[in-house]
Amino acid sequence: xxxxxxxxxxxxxxxxxxxxxxxxxxxxxxxxxxxxxxxxxxxxxxxxxxxxxxxxxxxxxxxxxxxxxxxxxxxxxxxxxxxxxxxxxxxxxxxxxxxxxxxxxxxxxxxxxxxxxxxxxxxxxxxxxxxxxxxxxxxxxxxxxxxxxxxxxxxxxxxxxxxxxxxxxxxxxxxxxxxxxxxxxxxxxxxxxxxxxxxxxxxxxxxxxxxxx
Amino acid sequence: xxxxxxxxxxxxxxxxxxxxxxxxxxxxxxxxxxxxxxxxxxxxxxxxxxxxxxxxxxxxxxxxxxxxxxxxxxxxxxxxxxxxxxxxxxxxxxxxxxxxxxxxxxxxxxxxxxxxxxxxxxxxxxxxxxxxxxxxxxxxxxxxxxxxxxxxxxxxxxxxxxxxxxxxxxxxxxxxxxxxxxxxxxxxxxxxxxxxxxxxxxxxxxxxxxxxx
Numbered sequence: 001x002x003x004x005x006x007x008x009x010x011x012x013x014x015x016x017x018x019x020x021x022x023x024x025x026x027x028x029x030x031x032x033x034x035x036x037x038x039x040x041x042x043x044x045x046x047x048x049x050x051x052x053x054x055x056x057x058x059x060x061x062x063x064x065x066x067x068x069x070x071x072x073x074x075x076x077x078x079x080x081x082x083x084x085x086x087x088x089x090x091x092x093x094x095x096x097x098x099x100x101x102x103x104x105x106x107x108x109x110x111x112x113x114x115x116x117x118x119x120x121x122x123x124x125x126x127x128x129x130x131x132x133x134x135x136x137x138x139x140x141x142x143x144x145x146x147x148x149x150x151x152x153x154x155x156x157x158x159x160x161x162x163x164x165x166x167x168x169x170x171x172x173x174x175x176x177x178x179x180x181x182x183x184x185x186x187x188x189x190x191x192x193x194x195x196x197x198x199x200x201x202x203x204x205x206x207x208x209x210x211x212x213x
Numbered sequence: 214x215x216x217x218x219x220x221x222x223x224x225x226x227x228x229x230x231x232x233x234x235x236x237x238x239x240x241x242x243x244x245x246x247x248x249x250x251x252x253x254x255x256x257x258x259x260x261x262x263x264x265x266x267x268x269x270x271x272x273x274x275x276x277x278x279x280x281x282x283x284x285x286x287x288x289x290x291x292x293x294x295x296x297x298x299x300x301x302x303x304x305x306x307x308x309x310x311x312x313x314x315x316x317x318x319x320x321x322x323x324x325x326x327x328x329x330x331x332x333x334x335x336x337x338x339x340x341x342x343x344x345x346x347x348x349x350x351x352x353x354x355x356x357x358x359x360x361x362x363x364x365x366x367x368x369x370x371x372x373x374x375x376x377x378x379x380x381x382x383x384x385x386x387x388x389x390x391x392x393x394x395x396x397x398x399x400x401x402x403x404x405x406x407x408x409x410x411x412x413x414x415x416x417x418x419x420x421x422x423x424x425x426x
Contacts, residue, residue, distance in 0.1 A: 003376045003377065003378060003379065004376070004377055004378070004380075004381070004382070005374065005375070005376055006374065006375040006376075006377075007373075007374055008273075008372070008373050008374065011273055011372065011375070014386065015386075016271065017385075017386065018385070018386030019270050019271060019273075019386065020270045020271070020386070021383075021385045021386035021387040022270070022382065022386040022387065022388060023267070023269075023270035023271075023273045023372065024267055024270060024387070025387045025388035025390055026267070026273070026275065026348075026350060026372065026375065026388065027244050027246075027265050027266055027267045027275050027300075028244030028245060028246060028265065028302055028390060028395055028397070029242050029243070029244055029245075029390070029395065029396075030242070030244065030266070030267065031240050031241030031242055031243065032241060032242075033240075033241060050267070051266055051267060051268075052240050052241065053240055053243065053264055053266045053278070054236070054237055054239070054240040054243065054263070054264060054278075055264075055278055055360065055363065055365060056236075056362075056363040056365060057232050057233045057235070057236035057237060058229065058232060058233070058236075058363075059362070059363065060221075060224055060232075060236045060239070061362060061363060062239065062240055063278075065266070065267075065268055087240075089241055092410060095410065095411070095413075096411075096413065096421065096422060099416055099422050100416050100421060100422055101416075102416040103416035103417055103418045104418065105418060135239075137239060142362050143360065143361060143362050145358045145360070145367070147268065147356065147358070147369065148356060149269075149272070149274060149355050149356050149369060149371075150268065150269040150271075150272065150274060152268060152269060154358070154367065156360065156362060158362075159221070159224065159236065159239065160220075160221050161218065161219065161220055161221065162218070162219040162224070162239065163216045163217070163218055163219075164217055164219075165216060165217070166216065166217050167217075168217070169217070169235065170234075172230075172231070172234045172400075172402075173227065173228075173230065173231030173232065173233070173234035173235040174234040174235065174237070174238045174400040174401070174402070174403065175235060175238035175239065175400070177238055177241060177242070177399050177400075178399065178403075178405060182241055182242065183242075183410060184241070184397050184405075184407055186387070186390050186391065186407075187385075187387040187388070187390075188387070188415075189385075189387070189412050189413050189414070189415070189425065190387065190391075190409060190411075190412045191409075191410045191411050191412070191413070192391060192397075192407035192408060192409055192410055193407065193408045193410050194242060194397055194399075194405035194407050194408070195405060195406045195408065196403060196404075196405055197305060197308065197396060197404045197405055197406050198308070198309075198403075198404050199402050199404075200308075200309065200312045200402050200404070201402070202402070203312055203313050203314070203315040203316035204316055205316050205317065205318060208309065208313060209309060209312050209313055212402065
């Protein structure tokens with residue numbers, strides 16, 4: 001197997017869409033999440049994000065990257081207006097609708113209606129959940145950072161409530177996200193099921209990790 | 214299926230390790246990456262990270278979260294000293310060694326030696342790659358942000374070179390990371406193979422996405 005080499009000037013010379021597909025594949029598998037928001041007039045918004053990531057567990061913090069361009073901006077505008085949002089895992093049964101939420105709908109059209117996913121309101125937060133999603137959680141806005149180098153915004157939320165299917169929490173505390181059919185994304189357009197390869201014991205200096213059940 | 218509900222006070226009351234496992238599962242599937250660094254005296258360091266994520270493709274930017282505690286700090290210290298690092302995808306053949314790199318080795322011990330993975334030096338950057346890794350890329354330090362709410366650091370790198378197996382770039386530009394056996398992580402300790410569910414066309418307002426080959 002011969003490796004291929006791409007220099008920074010090779011990357012720079014790629015056609016824009018090709019480079020986007022290429023670089024979006026580079027970070028490995030990504031989470032598949034629908035972010036639900038609402039504005040102060042009650043207009044809902046739903047958008048798929050593959051940049052949701054773990055920041056800390058105490059306090060429980062999750063981040064995502066919001067691009068500054070028009071369609072994506074609705075999510076950030078609504079979060080800044082209401083201080084809250086929901087994150088809803090995409091599972092195999094709804095990945096087509098989830099993908100469709102990335103079309104550039106004008107603000108007056110709710111992606112819930114456009115994609116056929118159902119908004120679900122719970123008492124704690126104003127932002128809507130996705131009824132069809134199995135694992136979902138609500139967050140309050142905690143912190144934002146403007147990333148100078150490309151104008152994107154890191155949005156950090158504090159987890160305020162979590163809804164998951166019954167019996168989905170393992171004895172370790174881990175959530176069996178594969179069992180709940182949560183999927184993974186690669187690049188801009190590929191959706192993947194997963195299959196557990198192994199669960200390993202906490203790494204110690206004096207011995208190699210063993211397989212947990 | 215009855216959903217289970219966890220309030221913020223339920224989360225707060227969890228035992229520390231249980232909460233870490235629980236909240237680390239919440240963001241969905243995560244990338245599995247080994248970050249390679251070197252200090253100014255030539256001492257190498259290797260650490261597994263599940264927080265590597267895409268920030269932008271033009272310029273090509275990748276970020277990760279560095280915790281402030283002792284063992285993780287070696288990665289950040291080395292990046293600040295040398296302005297560069299490498300990110301190496303974890304595949305099914307090396308996930309045990311990759312996991313073992315998370316043990317709290319003192320700075321004088323290189324995780325390359327401790328885990329049996331092989332450092333590989335290329336001409337452009339001082340930081341070592343993982344020879345056994347199939348998809349790998351080198352970065353220069355671009356920007357850091359101190360996340361006030363929990364003291365972690367967002368490290369942003371600019372991609373300077375990419376090494377991938379020959380014939381792994383699809384016509385769209387996407388890298389076939391599943392074909393290269395890149396794996397995904399859930400929670401703190403679970404490693405997953407993937408299986409392509411579908412690749413969908415760019416979402417448009419006037420029609421539903423179709424399956425691409």
